[in-house]
Amino acid sequence: MANDIAEGASPAGGPAQRGRIQATDFDRRDADWYIDQGIQLLVFIGGISAIVFIIGIFVFITKEGFGFIFGEMDFGQFFTSPRWRPTSEYNPTYGILALVAGTASVTGLAMLIAIPFSLGAAIYIAEFATGKTREYLKILVELLAAIPSIVWGFIGLTIMNPLIIKIFDVPIGLTVLNAGVILGLMAAPIMTSIAEDALKAVPDRYREAAEAMGATHWQVTIKVVLPAARNGLLGAVLLGVGRGFGETMAVLMATGHAINLPSSIFDSVRALTATIAAELGETAVGSNHYMALFTIGIFLFVVTFVINLTADLVVRGVRKG
Amino acid sequence: MKPAQFFLNALVFSVAVSSMAVEARTLIQNKGSDTLVNVAQAWAEEYRKVNPDVAVAVTGGGSGTGIAALINGTVDIANASRRVKQKEMDLARSRGQDPVKHVVAYDALSVFLHPDNPLDSISLEELAEIYGEGGEFTIWPDVGVEVPGCKDQTMILVSRQNNSGTYAYFRKITLGKRRDFRLGTRDMHGSKDVVDLVASTSCAIGYSGLAYATDHVKMACISKTKGGACANPSVATASDGSYPIARPLMMYTDGEPAGEIKNYMEWILSDAGQCIILSKGYAPVRDVKCD
Numbered sequence: 001m002a003n004d005i006a007e008g009a010s011p012a013g014g015p016a017q018r019g020r021i022q023a024t025d026f027d028r029r030d031a032d033w034y035i036d037q038g039i040q041l042l043v044f045i046g047g048i049s050a051i052v053f054i055i056g057i058f059v060f061i062t063k064e065g066f067g068f069i070f071g072e073m074d075f076g077q078f079f080t081s082p083r084w085r086p087t088s089e090y091n092p093t094y095g096i097l098a099l100v101a102g103t104a105s106v107t108g109l110a111m112l113i114a115i116p117f118s119l120g121a122a123i124y125i126a127e128f129a130t131g132k133t134r135e136y137l138k139i140l141v142e143l144l145a146a147i148p149s150i151v152w153g154f155i156g157l158t159i160m161n162p163l164i165i166k167i168f169d170v171p172i173g174l175t176v177l178n179a180g181v182i183l184g185l186m187a188a189p190i191m192t193s194i195a196e197d198a199l200k201a202v203p204d205r206y207r208e209a210a211e212a213m214g215a216t217h218w219q220v221t222i223k224v225v226l227p228a229a230r231n232g233l234l235g236a237v238l239l240g241v242g243r244g245f246g247e248t249m250a251v252l253m254a255t256g257h258a259i260n261l262p263s264s265i266f267d268s269v270r271a272l273t274a275t276i277a278a279e280l281g282e283t284a285v286g287s288n289h290y291m292a293l294f295t296i297g298i299f300l301f302v303v304t305f306v307i308n309l310t311a312d313l314v315v316r317g318v319r320k321g
Numbered sequence: 322m323k324p325a326q327f328f329l330n331a332l333v334f335s336v337a338v339s340s341m342a343v344e345a346r347t348l349i350q351n352k353g354s355d356t357l358v359n360v361a362q363a364w365a366e367e368y369r370k371v372n373p374d375v376a377v378a379v380t381g382g383g384s385g386t387g388i389a390a391l392i393n394g395t396v397d398i399a400n401a402s403r404r405v406k407q408k409e410m411d412l413a414r415s416r417g418q419d420p421v422k423h424v425v426a427y428d429a430l431s432v433f434l435h436p437d438n439p440l441d442s443i444s445l446e447e448l449a450e451i452y453g454e455g456g457e458f459t460i461w462p463d464v465g466v467e468v469p470g471c472k473d474q475t476m477i478l479v480s481r482q483n484n485s486g487t488y489a490y491f492r493k494i495t496l497g498k499r500r501d502f503r504l505g506t507r508d509m510h511g512s513k514d515v516v517d518l519v520a521s522t523s524c525a526i527g528y529s530g531l532a533y534a535t536d537h538v539k540m541a542c543i544s545k546t547k548g549g550a551c552a553n554p555s556v557a558t559a560s561d562g563s564y565p566i567a568r569p570l571m572m573y574t575d576g577e578p579a580g581e582i583k584n585y586m587e588w589i590l591s592d593a594g595q596c597i598i599l600s601k602g603y604a605p606v607r608d609v610k611c612d
Contacts, residue, residue, distance in 0.1 A: 082504060087483040089498045098504070162521060171472045171524040174507065252510070257482075260505045268507055278482045278510050284385060289484070 061297045068291030069298075078295070084259050084275065086289035094292045096299070098259045102176075102269030105262050106251055107244035109180025114188040114240055119233065121188070122195035127221045138196075145189035149249040156182045156254030170266045174256030177265040182254050183247055187240040194239060198232020198315075199225060231317045238311035242304050248273040272296050347581045349377045353387020353400030356428060356486065356530060357570050360601045361400055364589055367597060371588060375581050384486055391420060391573055397582050399573040402428065402486040419576045425589055426570040427604040429531040429559035430491055432541040433479075433519045438526075440466045442542035442551040445565055448495045451526065452478060454503045461524070471524040479515050479527030480506035487512065491528050494566050528566075531559070532602030559604035570603065 073094070081095025125137050156178050164173030202225050210220045226233070248271075256268025257278065276293050283290045351361055358381035365377035387399035392413045405413075405420050413420050432448065434440055440461075447464055450456040458464060460474045468474060480502060481488040492502060509515045512529035519527040520537035531554050534540060544551035545565050558564035578586050588594050596611035598604070 085483070085501055087489070088501050089492075091501075165522075169472055171475050172477050172507075172522050174518075256507045257509070258505050258507045268505070270508070278508070279484055283484055 058301065061294055061301060065291050065294035065298050067286075068288060068295050072288050073292070073295065082259065082261055084270075086279070086292055092288065094288075096272065096296060098261050099270055099272045099275055099296070101261050102255060103245060103251075103271045103273070105176050105265075105269060106179045106183055106255060106271060107241060109176055109265060110183035110187055110244045111237065111241060113181060113184030114191055115237060117184070118188040118191035118195055118236070118240070121192045122199055122233075122236075123221060123226075125192070126196045126199035127225060128217070141189045141192050144185075145193065147186075149186065149247060150253075152182050152186050153250040153253030156250060160254065168266065172256065172268065174254060175266050175268055176255070176262050178256075179251050179254040179269075179271075180265065182250050183244050186247065186250060187243045190243060191236045191240040194236035195229075195233050198229040198236060201232060202228045231314050235311045235315035238307055238314065242307040242311065245307065246273060246300065246304050247271075248277050252277055272300055276300075346373075347375045349375060349398065349582055349585055350390075350396040351377055351398045351400065351572075352380045352382060352390050352396045354384045354402040354486070354570070355381045356402040357400040357426075357572075360426065360570075360598055360603065363597050363601060364594060367593070368585060368588060371593070372581075372584070375585065377585065388420070388573065391575060392416060392418060394418070394575075397574065398586075401571045401573060402568065403489065404571070405573060420573045421575070421577055423572045423574065423586055423590075424569040424606055425572050426595075426598045426606060427559040427567045428570050429554040429556075429564050429567040429604060430487065430494075430528050431531045431534055431554040432543060432566075433516060433525075433527045433529065433534070433538040434541055435468070435471075435519060435523045435525055436537065436539050437470055437523050438466065438468045438539060440464060440468075440541060442544060444544045444547040444549065444551075445495055446545075446547055449500070451476060452480070452491075452502055452506070453496045454501045456503060468523055475524055477522055477525040478503070478506040479518050479522075479525050480508050481512075481515065481529075482508050482510055487529065490568050491566070530602075531555070531604075534602075556599060556602075556604040560606070560608070567604065 077093065077095050079095075079100075080097055081093060082098035082101075083093040083095045084099060085091075085093045121137075121141065125134055125141070129137055157174070160178045160181065161173035164170065164175065164178055168177075206224050206228055207220050210224045215223065251271040252274035255271060255274065257270050257274060258268035259270050260267055262269050276296055279289070280293050283293065351365065358379065361377075361379045365379045368375065368377055384399075384401040384403050387396065388401055388405055388409050390396040391399035392409065394416075399420075404422070410420065432443060438461075443464065447458065450458040451464075459476060461468045461471065461476060462474055481491075492500075496502070507518065509518060509527075512533040515527040515529045516533050516535055516538055519525040520535065531540075534554075540554050542551035542553045543565050552558045552564045554564055554566075559567035572586070572589070574582060574586070577583075590606065592609045592611070595605035595607070595609040599609065599611055
């Protein structure tokens with residue numbers, strides 16, 4: 001491996017060195033030099049654009065929500081009241097407790113479903129499957145990840161709804177269960193991909209050493225590979241949670257969109273994201289309702305930011321250790 | 322103005338200018354209520370045959386969008402399924418404008434039930450107990466029926482998202498201004514979604530425009546008080562005012578209409594225009610004879 005890199009690097013080093021000589025030689029600023037500088041600038045812009053965008057988005061949603069946060073907003077009511085009634089004629093209330101409970105319950109159930117499936121799939125693809133089976137499985141998992149969320153929502157609305165009513169004999173099928181299953185299926189492929197990468201990152205010498213000690217394939221996987229890939233797997237799960245938290249269309253269609261503190265998986269709920277999606281379009285710009293929706297946006301941004309940051313730090317932890 | 326809207330308007334405008342240059346046409350800009358948009362488009366198409374020199378450009382976007390555009394002076398006629406609010410009226414007046422209301426049709430809001438539901442009629446008082454916060458009715462036996470196939474006899478309340486005109490109108494009629502809907506209603510994002518959900522859920526009750534009714538749902542006969550005479554939702558009962566939850570659909574112009582806009586408004590209220598309203602499932606403002 002090390003040899004390959006050294007060999008690959010030496011021919012590339014040639015032109016780069018020549019370029020450096022030209023850069024200091026002012027008489028030889030030819031087209032190549034300008035192209036080189038131009039590309040450097042482009043790559044630099046590409047590199048920092050993500051940071052610029054994330055700051056831009058944060059500044060925008062904060063600006064839109066600020067008037068509400070420092071004006072009408074009652075922090076106690078916002079986080080502890082389930083009453084989300086922004087368009088009430090005489091007493092508008094802005095409580096997101098029920099919406100948070102809706103998002104949390106759906107995401108929680110989705111993870112209960114997605115974690116065993118995705119870890120199982122990742123272990124099979126990374127450790128047991130070989131040759132074509134493995135290639136086909138990888139492609140299929142990636143295809144599954146590419147299904148648009150509105151299609152998942154459609155499945156929840158038209159297939160899962162009557163199915164849940166029939167199987168569980170409940171009055172309505174647009175529930176935590178429906179959305180949780182849909183979201184679990186949506187998050188599983190992404191989690192599988194990342195978990196598989198984490199397993200592949202475990203050096204082969206671990207496996208070889210364990211096998212040399214007489215461990216079976218299964219023992220190697222459970223006792224050596226999984227513990228070694230622990231951080232990467234945890235990162236995969238956290239990214240799945242982030243995906244669940246931020247998903248909008250599918251939960252809008254499958255939860256029933258009812259403001260409700262759920263007491264069982266057969267209750268309809270409403271998610272934070274779905275509330276913004278359903279209401280922002282027809283809200284007067286600059287009204288309290290509009291700013292309250294942006295405040296939900298800030299809250300969602302902060303939560304997903306923390307989850308993704310944690311996932312990132314956890315995954316980085318495995319590389320250092 | 323949003324960039325997309327600006328682009329669209331610019332496009333419409335440039336198309337209008339170029340067509341005017343060729344055919345010397347007058348262009349009437351018409352925008353607003355999504356409830357009215359289908360009818361408004363049908364009018365615009367039909368009017369082209371009546372008066373080829375006038376083109377009517379119709380866009381939706383909601384009542385609020387249309388009224389805002391009228392105040393900004395970018396449209397000639399705003400469609401609305403609600404009245405102009407005092408705030409909007411003040412803003413318009415401060416800009417020297419005078420929105421004038423024209424009722425062009427009536428829309429009956431139907432209360433939809435699953436076809437298996439034996440309930441035939443319901444009163445506004447009962448609807449308030451069902452939909453209102455702190456209301457007493459939560460199961461179907463509370464209104465005196467047993468719904469076959471409905472687990473626990475629980476009422477599943479279907480409603481609309483909280484900024485829809487239909488939501489606000491139904492709340493005003495059933496609950497008045499001092500009461501809110503109870504929490505836990507399923508808030509659908511369109512009239513059609515309400516009808517679809519009620520059609521597939523035996524415990525459900527929902528409301529939407531009469532025009533969205535299908536064969537898969539049942540419509541309740543509505544009375545004002547319990548035991549009072551009830552009226553079935555129909556074009557006829559909405560027009561004569563006997564149906565309790567019918568709302569006017571309006572068009573607003575800046576000042577009394579004049580010129581081609583006046584001709585267009587008069588044509589809309591003529592038999593020809595009102596028959597188009599009827600064919601789209603809404604109620605005309607007066608008796609008309611249509612073929």
